[in-house]
Amino acid sequence: MTADEPLPACDPSLGGIEAVSAAVLAMSRHLEVREVLRRITASARQLLDAEYAALGVPDDHGGFAQFVVDGVTDEQWKAIGPLPRQHGVLASMLHRLDPTRLADVRLAPDFGGWPDAHPELKDFLGMPITDDGEVLGAVFLANKLGAKGRTRGFTERDEELLRILAAHAAIALGNARLYERSRELTLADERARIAHDLHDAVSQKLFSLRLTAKAAATLVDRDPARARAELAEVARLAAEAADELRTVVVELRPAALDEDGLAATLASQVQLLDRAHSAAVRFTSRGVRALPSAQEAALLRVAQEALHNALRHAGARHVDVTLAGTAGRGAVLRVVDDGRGFDPDSVRRAGRHLGLVSMRDRASAVGGTLVLESAPGEGTVVELEVPGA
Known part of the structure; x- marks a missing residue:
């Protein structure tokens, strides 16, 4: 209504x-x-x-x-x-x-x-x-x-x-x-996460870009060859900063779930991340029916968090995202990467979360089941299954 x-x-x-x-x-x-x-x-x-x-x-x-x-x-x-x-x-x-x-x-x-x-x-x-x-x-x-x-x-x-x-x-x-109030707090959390990402990724690259540009300026007259090398580095850092910014904006922008549906929205974001990063990021989907909006939002956010970890923290070279329908008319999301992996227990004891708490909360809120498998040097698998209507 x-x-x-x-x-x-x-x-x-x-x-x-x-x-x-x-x-x-x-x-x-x-x-x-x-x-x-x-x-x-x-x-x-x-x-x-x-x-x-x-x-x-x-x-x-x-x-x-x-x-x-x-x-x-x-x-x-x-x-x-x-x-x-x-x-x-x-x-x-x-x-x-x-x-x-x-x-x-x-x-x-x-x-x-x-x-x-x-x-x-x-x-x-x-x-x-x-x-x-x-x-x-x-x-x-x-x-x-x-x-x-x-x-x-x-x-x-x-x-x-x-x-x-x-x-x-x-x-x-x-x-x-x-x-x-809950929605306001969620938005505040998202803003804080984006601010953290900007500081960790983009700000550091921009700082490096500024120093490299200054070095190139001092070398133009006395060592043109080194100056050209420094300018090439400026171009590389600028391209990386642009890619990082594009990735952050994708994660911040509300997904067009209502208009495009979950599969199309995920496919679009994976395609953009594949262009923005050196890693190969692939997406496949099969047998997925329309889900309640809360379930689709949870699947999308968990996928974004898992992709963020794989591309920013794990140094993955390949990331595979799959979305499949289930017999109970729900869906299963799997994000598999070949990054450096980690020990979940050690991460938890050290007070680092890598978005794990957020992913578990999102899964619990829609009655879903989240499974995370990882070990040092063995990559990571994140799997979320949600019920249907």
Whole structure:
């Protein structure tokens, strides 16, 4: 279900249980915070048959950091103007742990009015979304509708249904925040790894290139032959630095898994690495079906990590990458190199990881099995098997 797909209809006549269940499922299918907020708002509006719904998330200054509406057109929303801040019934609800149910919101003591383009609201129901005493947000409904038009307002039953929905909304919103935080940490780890690679590989070559260029400049007049040799070295170092940069950029760039699929994406990256390095890097694929996105991402990242180790640390002359489908509709990835190899136990005791922890974490996260075989002088084999859908 995408952001543009309609939400499943919630029929309040079902006694509440099925309607709440449909609403909870609708808002729990997504992990991005903004989309979860939108789903909560639309689900609440449908569940209680309200004309308008909104959801506000507090900032650090008593106002709204985010504000999502449902039942208002884009043109109306633009005409209304800036978000409500530190006044009115809506903003005051960010400091309450109890619901607010009003027959006419315009008669409330803290009613602050609204802009000319704002729709006319009357009956009102507001419910805080809380987690352990903390207000994560507040959902607001206005203008209760019935089969024959406007009813006399929201009922105690409506309030109880919204209370149940808000409890589930707190869980969905909390999970979405954890997901986004996890994604931010993953990106930070990727940036740190790329920075480390740039320092280890590219920066050192650029430093050598600069020294060699200076040496060539001092030799131009008194020893042209040596100067030419130094300039040839400059050209070689510049080419190697460009290759290293290209490799780092490939590892940083998000893979086009959605557009090209895993096999095509891996084939493209292996082809580029084969051109960028003196080692022969080859890729073969057979019987691979489309996999869930998390499995494909794990396979790609483990392949990148294994290739990185083989080409940067192991001094491999040949690297073979194979991807094969399994009878259980999953896939097996194998990266085999003829590099210098290592003793996994010694590496672990020395506190060096060579990305092994990252590979194991990625495998575990998708229910996969990672096997690593290596010994000094005997190359390395990395194998990851993941289940299918």
